[in-house]
Structures are given as C-alpha cells and as structure tokens.
Amino acid sequence: MTHVDLSTLTLEQKASLLSGLDFWRTKPIEEAGIPSLLLTDGPHGIRLQAEATDHLGLNASPATCFPPAVAVASSWNPDVAAKIGAAVGQEARALGVAINLGPGVNIKRSPLCGRNFEYYSEDPLLTGVLASAHVQALQAEGPGASVKHFAANNQETDRMRVNAEVDERTLREIYLPAFERVVKEAQPATVMSAYNKLNGVYASENPWLLTEVLRNEWGFEGAVVSDWGAVTNRVAALAAGLDLEMPGRDGRTDAELVQAVREGRLSEEQVDVSVRRVLALTARPAPAAGEIDVEAHHVLAREVAAECAVLLKNDRAALPLQQNRRIAVIGAFATAPRFQGGGSSHINPIRVDSGLEAIEQLAEARGCTVSFAPGYSLDGSGDAAGLRAEAVDAARKAEVTVIFAGLSEREESEGFDRATLDLPALQVQLIKAVAAVSPCTVVVLSNGGVVSLEGWHDDVDAILEGWLLGQAGGGATADLLFGVASPSGRLAESLPFRLQDTPSYLNFPGEQGHVRYGEGVMVGYRAYETIGVPVRYPFGHGLTYTSFEMSDLIVQVTGKDTAGVSVTVTNTGDRAGAQVVQVYVSPASGSVRRPVRELRAFQKVALQAGESRVVTLELDRRAFAYYDVLQHGWAVTPGEHRVQIGENAHVIVAEMAVQLEGDVTQMVLSLDSTMSEWLGHPVIGQMFRQGLLRAVPQADDPETKERLEGLIRMTESMPLRRVLSFLKVPEDTVAPLLALSRGAAPGPVAASS
Numbered sequence: 196m197t198h199v200d201l202s203t204l205t206l207e208q209k210a211s212l213l214s215g216l217d218f219w220r221t222k223p224i225e226e227a228g229i230p231s232l233l234l235t236d237g238p239h240g241i242r243l244q245a246e247a248t249d250h251l252g253l254n255a256s257p258a259t260c261f262p263p264a265v266a267v268a269s270s271w272n273p274d275v276a277a278k279i280g281a282a283v284g285q286e287a288r289a290l291g292v293a294i295n296l297g298p299g300v301n302i303k304r305s306p307l308c309g310r311n312f313e314y315y316s317e318d319p320l321l322t323g324v325l326a327s328a329h330v331q332a333l334q335a336e337g338p339g340a341s342v343k344h345f346a347a348n349n350q351e352t353d354r355m356r357v358n359a360e361v362d363e364r365t366l367r368e369i370y371l372p373a374f375e376r377v378v379k380e381a382q383p384a385t386v387m388s389a390y391n392k393l394n395g396v397y398a399s400e401n402p403w404l405l406t407e408v409l410r411n412e413w414g415f416e417g418a419v420v421s422d423w424g425a426v427t428n429r430v431a432a433l434a435a436g437l438d439l440e441m442p443g444r445d446g447r448t449d450a451e452l453v454q455a456v457r458e459g460r461l462s463e464e465q466v467d468v469s470v471r472r473v474l475a476l477t478a479r480p481a482p483a484a485g486e487i488d489v490e491a492h493h494v495l496a497r498e499v500a501a502e503c504a505v506l507l508k509n510d511r512a513a514l515p516l517q518q519n520r521r522i523a524v525i526g527a528f529a530t531a532p533r534f535q536g537g538g539s540s541h542i543n544p545i546r547v548d549s550g551l552e553a554i555e556q557l558a559e560a561r562g563c564t565v566s567f568a569p570g571y572s573l574d575g576s577g578d579a580a581g582l583r584a585e586a587v588d589a590a591r592k593a594e595v596t597v598i599f600a601g602l603s604e605r606e607e608s609e610g611f612d613r614a615t616l617d618l619p620a621l622q623v624q625l626i627k628a629v630a631a632v633s634p635c636t637v638v639v640l641s642n643g644g645v646v647s648l649e650g651w652h653d654d655v656d657a658i659l660e661g662w663l664l665g666q667a668g669g670g671a672t673a674d675l676l677f678g679v680a681s682p683s684g685r686l687a688e689s690l691p692f693r694l695q696d697t698p699s700y701l702n703f704p705g706e707q708g709h710v711r712y713g714e715g716v717m718v719g720y721r722a723y724e725t726i727g728v729p730v731r732y733p734f735g736h737g738l739t740y741t742s743f744e745m746s747d748l749i750v751q752v753t754g755k756d757t758a759g760v761s762v763t764v765t766n767t768g769d770r771a772g773a774q775v776v777q778v779y780v781s782p783a784s785g786s787v788r789r790p791v792r793e794l795r796a797f798q799k800v801a802l803q804a805g806e807s808r809v810v811t812l813e814l815d816r817r818a819f820a821y822y823d824v825l826q827h828g829w830a831v832t833p834g835e836h837r838v839q840i841g842e843n844a845h846v847i848v849a850e851m852a853v854q855l856e857g858d859v860t861q862m863v864l865s866l867d868s869t870m871s872e873w874l875g876h877p878v879i880g881q882m883f884r885q886g887l888l889r890a891v892p893q894a895d896d897p898e899t900k901e902r903l904e905g906l907i908r909m910t911e912s913m914p915l916r917r918v919l920s921f922l923k924v925p926e927d928t929v930a931p932l933l934a935l936s937r938g939a940a941p942g943p944v945a946a947s948s
C-alpha cells in the first residue's frame with residue numbers, strides 16, 4: 196500500500212481521491228506517489244476495455260469467459276467457484292486490474308429478474324458459500340473483488356430509483372447473509388452499494404446499511420464503492436459510509452465534499468477515513484504482471500462447466516448417448532451458443548466452443564453419425580415452418596435427437612426483467628414436432644433465468660439444464676451427453692409449474708416506485724415447502740448417471756444450540772458420480788413463523804462406483820436461529836429441531852431430532868403488555884391470575900369463576916392499561932409486578948384496589 200501522510204495533501208486533493216478519473220480508473224496524485232487504480236467488470240472473466248472507456252463493454256479485450264454465477268451455483272461446489280476465482284484473479288493481474296467488479300450475491304427473489312444469470316441462488320447459504328470461495332481465491336492472486344449490489348437489488352425494473360420495502364427479519368435472514376458471509380470470511384477489497392432505495396433511503400446513502408451493519412456489526416475493513424452512477428447526494432453518501440464514487444463526474448462532486456467540509460456540514464476526519472480506505476486499495480497490483488495461460492484456462496472452463504449443468508430428467512436412460520447411434524442435432528444454439536448474460540458482465544471470450552462441433556468430435560470415436568438442422572432462427576426471422584420441417588425430417592432419420600433450446604439476449608439481460616417464464620413459442624413448437632417423430636429426444640437448455648418446461652416436458656425423454664456455461668460450454672455439454680463427464684449439478688433455484696405460484700408474484704416488480712417484499716422470508720423453496728405448493732423440480736434436484744444411498748445419519752448436540760451431523764454416502768451404481776449432501780433444519784415452532792425447512796449445510800462428494808464415505812458437517816447456532824426483531828438479534832427457539840438430509844428441498848431421506856436449550860427470553864412486562872402476555876409470563880403469570888381472582892368477590896363460586904374465565908379470555912389481546920382503566924383500578928396497583936418482571940425482588944402483590 197502506498198504510504199501517504201494525509202497532512203501533506205490539501206482537502207481538494209483528498210476529495211479528488213474519492214471519485215473516479217473516468218469510467219474505470221481512480222485519480223492518481225503523482226507528486227504524492229498515489230497511483231491510479233483500474234476497476235473492471237466481471238466476475239466470470241475480465242472485461243477490460245481496450246481503448247475508449249464506455250459503460251457498454253464495447254472494445255473489451257479478450258479474456259476467458261467462465262460460467263457465470265447461475266451455473267456456478269448449480270455446481271454446489273465451492274471448489275468450482277474457487278478455481279474460477281483464482282483464474283479470473285490471474286487474468287486480472289496479467290491485465291493490471293486492481294478490482295474486479297463482482298460477484299453479485301443478490302438473492303433470486305423472482306425467476307423473472309433479468310439479471311438472475313449473474314446471481315447465484317434463491318438460498319442465502321448456497322450463495323454465500325460459493326461467493327466467499329470465489330472472492331478468497333481471486334484475492335489470493337492479488338486483485339480485489341467488489342461484492343455487489345448491497346443491498347436488496349433483486350430486480351431490474353426501476354432499479355435506479357425503486358424503494359425496496361423489506362422488513363428487518365427478512366433482510367437479516369434472506370437478503371443480507373450472503374454479504375455477511377463474504378465480508379466475514381473473505382474481507383473483500385470493496386463492497387458495491389446498490390442503486391435502489393432500501394426502506395426509503397438510497398442504499399448508497401444509507402448509514403444503517405453501509406456503516407452500522409457492514410462495518411460496525413460485520414467488521415468490513417475495505418472500501419465501499421458506488422454502483423456506476425448510484426450517488427444522488429455525494430455528501431450524504433460519504434457521511435453514510437460510501438468511500439469511492441464511480442464513475443467520476445469531472446470533479447463536480449469532489450468540490451461538493453470540499454464545500455461541505457468548509458461549511459461545517461461534513462467533518463474532514465470523515466473525508467480522511469474514506470481517503471485511507473481508498474488508499475488501502477493501492478496495495479492491489481497496478482502494473483500488469485504475469486501471462487494468461489489461455490489454453491489451461493479454456494481446459495479449466497470446460498472442466499468446471501461440466502459440473503454446473505443439471506440433469507433434470509432422464510427417462511429410459513436416454514443419456515448418456517450410446518455407441519454407434521445416428522444422432523440428429525437440432526437448434527441454432529448448437530452452432531451459435533448462448534453462454535453468458537447480457538449487460539455489464541459481458542466478457543469478450545478468447546474463443547467459443549460450438550456444441551455441434553464438440554459433439555461431432557466425440558461422436559466419431561464412438562461410431563456415431565451426426566446430422567444437423569438449425570430448427571429455428573435466433574431472431575425469429577426466416578421461414579419457421581420450413582426450418583421446423585427440415586428438423587423433423589432429420590429427427591425422423593435418426594435414433595436419437597438432441598435439441599438445443601433456450602433464451603437469447605433479446606429475451607433476458609441486465610436492464611430489464613422478463614415478463615414470462617416461457618421459451619420462445621417457435622422453440623416449443625419445434626420441440627413438440629421433433630419429439631413426436633423421434634424415438635428418443637434430449638433437450639439441452641441454455642438460459643440465464645428459469646424457463647418453464649410446461650407444455651413440452653412430458654413429450655421428451657431427457658432434459659439437461661445447462662444454464663449459461665461460459666466459452667467452453669459446448670465442449671462440456673458434449674462431455675456430459677456422451678458420459679465423458681457425469682452430470683452432478685443440482686438446482687440452485689426451484690422450477691415452478693406456473694409464474695403465479697412464485698412467492699413474489701403479487702409483489703414483483705412493484706408499482707409506483709415501491710416494491711414490497713410482502714412474502715417476507717418465504718422466498719423460493721421456503722415458500723413452496725411451507726405452503727405445500729407443488730413445483731416441477733424442487734431446489735436441490737439433479738440426476739446423475741449413477742445412484743446414491745445416504746444412511747447412518749447421526750446428529751449430536753455439540754454445545755449450546757450447535758450440532759454435528761454425520762451421514763454415510765454410498766455410490767450404489769456402476770459408474771463414478773457425485774452426490775450433494777444437503778442438510779436442512781426444520782425448526783421448533785416458536786413466536787415467529789418459520790419456513791418448514793431451510794438449507795443449513797451442504798457438501799458435494801465425488802465417489803467411484805461402490806465407494807462409500809462418511810460426511811461430517813457442523814451446524815452452528817445460526818443454523819437453528821431466526822432474527823428476533825424485538826431482541827435485535829439472533830434467537831434459537833428452545834425445544835425440538837429436526838435435522839433432515841434431503842435428496843432435494845422436497846424429498847427428505849433421513850431425519851433426526853435434537854433438543855436444544857435455546858434462548859429463554861424473559862419478557863419485561865409493561866402496562867402495554869396484553870392480558871395474555873401477563874397471564875403467560877413464566878414467573879408473574881400465576882401471581883397475576885391469583886391477584887385478579889382475589890379482586891373479585893366470591894371468585895370461588897363456580898358460576899362466578901366461569902364468568903371470570905370467560906372475561907379473561909375476552910380481554911386476552913387487551914393491553915393491561917386499558918383493562919385497568921375500564922375497571923377503574925389505579926395503574927400503580929401492578930407496580931410490584933412490573934418491578935418483578937424487570938428483575939427486582941418480589942414484593943407484596945396488591946389484591947385489589
């Protein structure tokens with residue numbers, strides 16, 4: 196890090212360090228030895244602009260395009276995320292990039308979000324574990340990461356203004372934990388603040404978010420950088436904890452900071468604090484160092500992509516493809532693959548594998564023949580009926596047909612949300628027409644956001660959901676189709692039957708500038724499992740070419756509200772494969788409504804045919820806790836919590852209960868506590884009841900007693916203050932009980948007034 200004595204810099208110079216020179220660079224101060232830093236987009240590659248810097252990613256110099264987050268999430272493997280992080284870190288270093296802008300860890304609240312390809316999952320644990328592995332590996336190479344978009348940026352519609360209204364428990368349990376994990380485990384160099392407002396305050400000007408939670412609670416030590424153009428009020432943003440504004444605005448906002456300090460609206464110490472944080476980033480490599488191993492990174496891109504695809508369906512063992520078959524490959528995506536999302540993360544790939552070519556290469560050695568027909572045009576132009584007829588003809592002459600279908604960048608991208616889950620109608624017609632004549636139909640999907648399988652799912656034999664697999668996705672797909680690699684991906688998001696079933700349906704993307712997260716913590720599988728809504732394929736689902744058994748589950752309490760889990764996984768099939776052990780917790784019922792189960796630990800295990808392994812996993816206190824808004828902290832409900840091993844979020848194959856001590860929170864009573872809170876209080880309840888009974892003449896008389904009990908039931912939800920006033924009982928009558936609930940020694944309890 197450049198060591199600079201801040202007292203040698205003028206206020207103007209210091210302020211100048213707090214916004215960009217242009218779109219991608221910070222301002223240097225040469226006389227003080229402060230270099231300019233280069234920030235570039237990513238994070239599944241490096242998008243370095245060759246010449247003119249623009250916001251659209253034009254002129255980006257070539258880099259390896261690895262699978263984006265949607266695919267990485269489906270690998271359920273932090274090693275995959277780490278391998279990509281390390282390779283991207285090496286490429287960043289070779290190109291002199293100090294900060295790579297990602298990963299995006301926003302939760303997939305709705306499958307319609309246009310940027311879901313860039314986000315990992317609907318589950319915060321899966322998101323956090325993978326993002327943390329990515330950031331740690333990337334930063335170990337030298338460059339820094341920028342975890343984004345902090346926070347509650349879960350849609351593209353109106354993303355620069357919309358006010359996300361999210362209650363605190365939902366934030367703490369769903370939308371913040373992935374950020375929290377990355378900050379605590381990986382100390383990212385920067386966190387990028389989101390465009391949107393959170394509960395009425397712009398995220399980029401939100402002191403609760405940027406300082407109280409991020410720094411004071413989680414211990415973030417890096418710099419907060421704005422999303423590009425997210426700053427509305429520069430002075431408020433700095434005061435809230437936003438250090439670096441990007442891109443620069445020709446020094447206009449630097450001057451605003453200077454003026455605010457001069458007028459006493461902002462302290463110079465606050466400016467200094469942010470300057471130190473930005474200077475700390477200069478420890479990141481500036482001069483380009485090392486070479487990109489283009490070949491090795493392409494091989495790696497193919498290897499990791501094969502771990503990401505999810506085999507959704509495989510009837511009659513359609514896959515892997517057998518030897519000596521006549522194969523028809525159909526679909527424009529087979530020759531012009533869709534392998535990454537559109538927008539600021541778009542990488543200019545070094546090279547791109549065509550699925551068709553990769554299939555042809557593997558087919559030859561296996562005695563298979565391959566024919567091809569495009570089946571549809573990517574822009575919907577041309578003679579659709581003619582293209583379809585040609586494809587049907589090819590399928591009729593083949594023994595197995597592989598259809599490449601999916602979404603193009605016209606249908607999904609950063610900047611807008613989708614309006615439907617459907618595949619383009621022409622592709623659905625094609626799939627149905629081909630499946631009607633083909634003896635065996637396999638569909639390979641390329642899409643960044645969930646697509647509906649309805650209307651054609653039952654017509655085909657196998658579906659391989661490839662998401663977007665990066666530049667070597669074509670090769671990886673061929674490896675999976677022929678069984679060179681065994682599918683091992685699992686869904687990181689649920690596949691619903693209908694858009695109307697999605698939990699955010701009534702509140703997405705909001706209206707009139709507001710989006711209310713009305714479904715609360717019930718996001719994705721948490722909602723489907725709790726409400727009992729069937730889905731086409733649940734979170735965690737994914738088939739392999741082998742079979743697994745999970746047995747001998749042991750769950751032991753290891754401390755106060757922690758547990759250890761051990762389970763034996765056996766590959767019972769006749770080929771190698773990988774199983775993902777998914778541990779869910781179904782919590783004890785308590786004072787807040789909880790999802791019926793939540794993913795709390797997982798591990799992917801690769802096993803040879805016949806091999807067994809004991810997998811052990813730890814469940815910490817947070818695995819059982821909910822966020823208690825009254826206590827302002829995490830709380831564990833005392834009692835029985837069930838630890839479940841899931842094949843996926845819906846199919847539980849083993850479970851064991853543990854008794855946890857939990858947090859017995861002693862309620863402090865007040866005159867605003869309701870009658871039922873007074874009567875239910877573990878210490879005072881009984882005394883209070885007796886006091887009430889003593890206040891009534893002939894309370895022992897059975898009839899009076901019954902009337903009295905009825906009266907008590909009727910007043911259960913009334914605050915005591917109201918009851919006392921109706922009964923004309925002075926409030927200080929209950930003073931000794933109030934003192935007792937605050938922890939004072941019991942005193943005489945008034946019987947009546």
Ligand code: BGC
Nearest residue numbers: 236250296343344422423539
């Ligand atoms: C995106 C960020 C991106 C930045 C720079 C913004 O519009 O939201 O994710 O890093 O632009 O391109």
